[in-house]
Amino acid sequence: MLAIDIRPKKFAEVVGQKTIIKGLQTFIRNKTIPNVIMFVGNSGIGKNTLGDLMSMIINCDNPKEENGFIEPCGCCSACKDIISRHFQRDCHVYSGNELTVEKLKELEEILMYSASIDEHTIIQINEAQLCGNLPRLLEILEGNHSNVYWILTSTDKAKFTNTFSKTNKGQQQNAFRSRLAFYNLQPIPTNEIKDFLFGYLSKIDPDEKIPDIFLDEGLQVIAENSKNNLRQAINDFATAINSEAYTADDVRNLLGYEDEQKEYEYVYLLAKKDRKALQYIAQLDDVEGFFVYAWKIISNIALREITEIPEKEEWKEKSALAVINTHNLEALFNVFNNTWKMNNGYFNSNTFIAELYEYYKGSASESKIVVGQPVRKLPIGNSNAPVLKKKIIRPQGE
Numbered sequence: 001m002l003a004i005d006i007r008p009k010k011f012a013e014v015v016g017q018k019t020i021i022k023g024l025q026t027f028i029r030n031k032t033i034p035n036v037i038m039f040v041g042n043s044g045i046g047k048n049t050l051g052d053l054m055s056m057i058i059n060c061d062n063p064k065e066e067n068g069f070i071e072p073c074g075c076c077s078a079c080k081d082i083i084s085r086h087f088q089r090d091c092h093v094y095s096g097n098e099l100t101v102e103k104l105k106e107l108e109e110i111l112m113y114s115a116s117i118d119e120h121t122i123i124q125i126n127e128a129q130l131c132g133n134l135p136r137l138l139e140i141l142e143g144n145h146s147n148v149y150w151i152l153t154s155t156d157k158a159k160f161t162n163t164f165s166k167t168n169k170g171q172q173q174n175a176f177r178s179r180l181a182f183y184n185l186q187p188i189p190t191n192e193i194k195d196f197l198f199g200y201l202s203k204i205d206p207d208e209k210i211p212d213i214f215l216d217e218g219l220q221v222i223a224e225n226s227k228n229n230l231r232q233a234i235n236d237f238a239t240a241i242n243s244e245a246y247t248a249d250d251v252r253n254l255l256g257y258e259d260e261q262k263e264y265e266y267v268y269l270l271a272k273k274d275r276k277a278l279q280y281i282a283q284l285d286d287v288e289g290f291f292v293y294a295w296k297i298i299s300n301i302a303l304r305e306i307t308e309i310p311e312k313e314e315w316k317e318k319s320a321l322a323v324i325n326t327h328n329l330e331a332l333f334n335v336f337n338n339t340w341k342m343n344n345g346y347f348n349s350n351t352f353i354a355e356l357y358e359y360y361k362g363s364a365s366e367s368k369i370v371v372g373q374p375v376r377k378l379p380i381g382n383s384n385a386p387v388l389k390k391k392i393i394r395p396q397g398e
Contacts, residue, residue, distance in 0.1 A: 002238040006200070008049055009056075009083060010071045015196050015230055016188040017046050021069075023183070024050070028057055028070045034181035036141055038128070038152040038160065041185030044229030047153040048126060050183075055091050055122045056082050058149055078119070090114075091122040096130030096154075104136055111140070114147050121148045129156035138176050150180070157184065187228035190313065194223035196230065197237050210246065217248035224313075225257045258293065264319040266290075267297050271326040273360050281356075288347045295336040298323075302333055335359045 008014050011021050020039075027033045037054060039047040056072035056079045057063055063070055072079050078090070087093050092110060094103065107123065114121035131137050141150060154160060160177045197219050201210065218240055226233035236255050240246070245254040252259055269277035284290055301320045304311060311317040323329055335355045342351050 002234050006234065008053070009074050010066070011053055011069045012067055012071065014046055014049060014053075016192055017050070017185055020050070020183045020185065024054065025069060027181075028063075033058065033149065035146070035148065036150040036152070036180035037183070038154065038180045039183050039185055040154045040157045040160065042187060042228065043155060044226075044231035044233075045185050045188050046230070047155075047185060050185075051124055051126075051151045051153055052082050054151055055124060055149075058122060059090060059119050090117065090119045091124065093124040093126070096125055096127040097132075099125070099131045099133065099137065101133070104133065104140065107140060111143060111145050111148055114145060117147075121145075123148065123150050125150070125152045127154060128152040129154045129159040134176060138179070141176075141179060152180070188230050189228070190223045190226070193226055193228070193230055193233045194219050197222065197233060200234075200237075204241075210241070214240075214246035218246050218251045221248045221251045221257060222255075224260065225255070261315060261319075263290075263293055264297060264316070267294050267301075267332075268319060268322050268326075270294070270356075271323045271328045271332055273328065275360075278356065278360070281353075287349045287352065291336070291339070291347055291352060295340075298329070298333055298336060302329060305329065331359060 011025065014021060033054070037051075039050055041047055053072065056074075057070070059078035060072040061076035061078060062073040064073055065071075074080075074083065081087060082091055092107075094107075099107075110121060110123070125131070125137075128137075160182070198215065201215075201219070219237075222233055222236050222240065226236070240251050240254060243254055245251050251257065266277050266280055269280075281287060281290060301323050304320045305324050311320055335352075339348070339352045339355050342348075
């Protein structure tokens with residue numbers, strides 16, 4: 001995959017995480033690298049990349065100063081071993097779910113052997129939260145092995161909390177957290193992902209053969225749909241380029257993206273009580289899918305109105321303000337909320353349409369659930385069974 005092929009081999013090449021890299025560089029420069037480091041964050045934002053770079057710099061034969069960074073040389077046997085993913089020297093890589101009793105014993109044997117070699121021993125554990133015996137792993141980590149460096153990654157921040165807890169499990173988590181240098185990686189902003197893709201495109205297309213519309217539309221769509229995951233964005237970028245999908249529509253169709261702007265537009269039409277929104281819903285095969293996505297948008301806009309914190313993306317901010325300015329946001333929110341409540345946590349298209357009918361006729365604000373009033377439960381296995389009977393009288397001529 002392209003994301004693996006172009007994984008950064010220098011700290012300066014890492015996208016985002018500037019504060020974390022600054023802290024790591026201070027440790028490297030002062031030769032005070034912690035023996036246990038943990039990187040926590042969502043997928044595709046640089047945890048394993050930073051782990052590899054730290055593993056390289058620890059045993060690098062010829063680290064070099066470059067543009068204000070101390071970088072691994074990338075040429076010595078220690079660096080090449082990690083870049084090639086062979087791990088045949090003194091870097092040992094495990095996944096958390098591999099750390100069975102037998103593997104933990106293997107780790108202890110490696111640590112015993114580490115005292116007799118000149119180079120540092122590095123233990124990388126990816127997805128550390130999957131380890132089934134964290135207390136035992138903690139005991140091993142606490143061993144006095146000054147020649148050993150541990151680099152752990154995890155997508156589960158809560159697993160390594162440092163909050164106060166009286167439970168044994170909570171105390172174990174706190175103990176684990178207190179024995180390592182903890183770095184919480186931040187999601188990569190959409191604009192930084194787009195800038196990275198643009199920079200990479202200029203390298204692979206110096207003759208500018210790829211149409212400009214890909215710069216205007218394709219890159220933006222890929223960045224927006226990456227969900228702050230740079231790895232996904234890079235791989236989707238490669239798929240689009242190889243398939244010659246350059247326009248926004250081509251990219252969405254190829255990669256199965258939802259047209260987020262289109263969904264915001266239909267939410268706006270609902271807020272305006274425009275019949276075009278109902279015509280769109282009537283043609284949908286997956287009304288529930290629209291319901292779930294539209295409710296998410298409406299909830300985000302409601303939070304935007306309450307907090308008054310502008311959306312980061314300009315088009316989202318404009319869309320949110322347009323919906324808010326219709327002065328129907330609360331009533332529309334009730335439509336979705338009531339649909340959910342009336343079905344006791346199940347979606348029912350009949351109820352949804354009935355709620356929309358009342359909303360369009362101007363009485364949706366009166367359609368509220370009374371606290372304490374019994375709610376009829378939708379029969380399991382029949383998502384479209386009628387829940388509440390509502391007589392809909394069609395005006396003559398319609």
